Amino acid sequence: MAPGEAGFVIEWLTAPLAHEFMVRGLIVAVLVGTGCAVLSCYLVLKGWSLMGDAVSHAVLPGIVLAHLAGLSTKLGALAAGLGCALATGYIRRNSRVREDAVLAIVFAGMFAAGLVLFVKVDTDQHLSHILFGNVLGVTWAEVAETAAVILPVALLAWARRRDLFLVCFDPAHARAIGLDARRLEIALLVGLALVIVAALAAAGIVLVVAMLIAPGAIGFVATRRFDAMMAVATGVSVSACVLGVLASFHLDVATAPLIVVLQAGCFLPALWIGKRLR
Amino acid sequence: MTASLEVRDVTVRYPNGVVAVDRAGFMLDRPTICALVGVNGSGKSSLFKALMGFVAPGGGSIRIGGLAVDEALKKGLVAYVPQSDDVDWNFPVLVEDVVMMGRYGHMGLLRIPRAADRAAVDAALERVGMAALRMRQIGELSGGQKKRAFLARALAQDAKVILLDEPFTGIDLTTEQAIVTLMREMRDEGRLMLVSTHNLGSVPEFCDQVVLFNRTVLAFGPTASTFTAANLALTFGAALRHVRLGGADLHDDADARHVTVLTDDERPLVLYGPGGNQAVVPPGRGPDAT
Numbered sequence: 089m090a091p092g093e094a095g096f097v098i099e100w101l102t103a104p105l106a107h108e109f110m111v112r113g114l115i116v117a118v119l120v121g122t123g124c125a126v127l128s129c130y131l132v133l134k135g136w137s138l139m140g141d142a143v144s145h146a147v148l149p150g151i152v153l154a155h156l157a158g159l160s161t162k163l164g165a166l167a168a169g170l171g172c173a174l175a176t177g178y179i180r181r182n183s184r185v186r187e188d189a190v191l192a193i194v195f196a197g198m199f200a201a202g203l204v205l206f207v208k209v210d211t212d213q214h215l216s217h218i219l220f221g222n223v224l225g226v227t228w229a230e231v232a233e234t235a236a237v238i239l240p241v242a243l244l245a246w247a248r249r250r251d252l253f254l255v256c257f258d259p260a261h262a263r264a265i266g267l268d269a270r271r272l273e274i275a276l277l278v279g280l281a282l283v284i285v286a287a288l289a290a291a292g293i294v295l296v297v298a299m300l301i302a303p304g305a306i307g308f309v310a311t312r313r314f315d316a317m318m319a320v321a322t323g324v325s326v327s328a329c330v331l332g333v334l335a336s337f338h339l340d341v342a343t344a345p346l347i348v349v350l351q352a353g354c355f356l357p358a359l360w361i362g363k364r365l366r
Numbered sequence: 367m368t369a370s371l372e373v374r375d376v377t378v379r380y381p382n383g384v385v386a387v388d389r390a391g392f393m394l395d396r397p398t399i400c401a402l403v404g405v406n407g408s409g410k411s412s413l414f415k416a417l418m419g420f421v422a423p424g425g426g427s428i429r430i431g432g433l434a435v436d437e438a439l440k441k442g443l444v445a446y447v448p449q450s451d452d453v454d455w456n457f458p459v460l461v462e463d464v465v466m467m468g469r470y471g472h473m474g475l476l477r478i479p480r481a482a483d484r485a486a487v488d489a490a491l492e493r494v495g496m497a498a499l500r501m502r503q504i505g506e507l508s509g510g511q512k513k514r515a516f517l518a519r520a521l522a523q524d525a526k527v528i529l530l531d532e533p534f535t536g537i538d539l540t541t542e543q544a545i546v547t548l549m550r551e552m553r554d555e556g557r558l559m560l561v562s563t564h565n566l567g568s569v570p571e572f573c574d575q576v577v578l579f580n581r582t583v584l585a586f587g588p589t590a591s592t593f594t595a596a597n598l599a600l601t602f603g604a605a606l607r608h609v610r611l612g613g614a615d616l617h618d619d620a621d622a623r624h625v626t627v628l629t630d631d632e633r634p635l636v637l638y639g640p641g642g643n644q645a646v647v648p649p650g651r652g653p654d655a656t
Binding site: 258 | 418419420436439440442444445446448452453454457458459460463467470471475476477503519523525
């Protein structure tokens with residue numbers, strides 16, 4: 089590589105970081121990418137892909153109602169997201185409707201209710217920011233808040249990966265060694281809701297859904313072992329976040345959607361690599 | 367601790383009012399291989415769920431090794447070998463990872479294996495003849511190898527009471543024989559196995575005792591005296607095809623006995639004698655065959 093080209097690459101990578109908002113955006117994107125990647129592994133294995141979709145859409149009425157009541161919109165979002173997950177579980181146990189249909193009814197209903205309220209009530213929030221995020225507009229306080237929520241959740245979900253994986257793979261054996269599968273599932277849902285709410289400012293509802301599925305799916309098709317799956321998921325997700333933030337600066341395009349495009353674009357190559365490895 | 371399993375007057379009632387198990391009782395007080403035989407929907411899996419603590423019995427009591435179910439599970443006394451249909455074979459998990467799961471109960475909260483855990487996994491894989499396949503992803507195994515991987519997990523766990531759910535579904539006869547041999551060894555070293563099955567033909571070959579089950583225990587005892595045509599008719603009713611071959615032209619020799627064939631959809635059970643009370647084991651596949 090000629091020195092001029094190397095210089096160009098370094099320039100391309102570092103120039104955006106001269107701006108503080110780009111540094112903040114990069115940090116928050118990497119945090120969100122990490123948290124979503126770790127959880128996405130469990131969602132993909134448990135068949136809960138729709139759960140990320142549901143919880144992230146269901147937060148909208150929580151945000152609006154919390155704003156109306158003068159409470160923290162983050163707490164409102166968290167309560168609504170958890171409410172959706174728990175209500176779904178309750179309805180599924182007490183009706184003959186399948187889980188995916190129940191989830192779809194609950195989250196579509198809550199999202200629609202949120203939209204009705206949002207249009208009626210005058211909030212200081214921008215709908216497009218809630219839907220698509222505003223990576224480059226986050227404050228240092230928001231970066232700190234995101235880190236304070238996502239890092240512990242991701243660390244716990246990684247440290248307890250043996251038990252969480254076992255609950256997905258073989259609940260009967262989990263039971264046989266005295267684990268409470270239901271409690272772990274609920275812990276997973278709470279972690280999911282926390283990460284979604286923490287990620288909203290950066291990625292927005294619509295894109296958080298993608299970031300909660302694509303990395304896990306990529307890790308799943310590319311590997312034969314869970315530790316490798318999680319490593320690949322996190323690696324791909326974080327790389328896409330870094331690349332997406334930097335490239336969106338140079339190309340002058342929306343950041344969060346570009347990150348999702350990059351992640352989704354990794355799926356087919358991962359599928360191919362996974363097939364070659366077997 | 368001696369392996370034992372006591373089921374006394376156990377009733378399992380679901381919230382929708384269905385009574386799946388109704389005052390069932392039997393007692394296995396020593397290492398044994400016991401079949402749990404009944405039609406699909408007879409409540410066999412509900413009984414298993416009660417034994418695993420997934421559902422609390424609405425009445426009666428279960429003691430495993432003299433302990434209540436939750437205590438026995440905490441001590442790692444119980445292992446479960448799932449039915450093939452209940453496992454997603456696409457999961458990113460290798461054979462040795464599955465066997466290591468048997469050691470989780472012996473590890474700390476973060477499940478970090480120690481040397482003793484690795485040694486137990488190595489020994490278990492060696493026992494079931496799967497050491498060479500330990501780095502395979504589980505979906506790459508044949509039906510019999512999958513079963514052996516899960517048996518190795520029960521061995522690594524050092525469980526005293528092992529519940530097996532339809533272990534021979536989708537497995538060829540040679541492999542079935544290898545698994546039966548392994549189960550006999552496990553019994554001889556002091557483990558108790560309860561095997562849910564509707565594969566009637568192989569029951570007399572490898573089971574010491576049988577529980578005939580339809581919502582409750584219809585008959586229980588040693589295979590030789592309990593696994594009879596009369597009891598099976600009681601258990602299966604019309605679900606069983608029943609063919610009796612008799613008459614003067616059946617044999618060229620002096621043997622005047624009738625042959626009774628009982629089958630649902632698996633290997634047929636062949637009974638000899640006028641009352642259909644002597645189980646026949648096909649040549650070369652009996653307990654004495656190697």
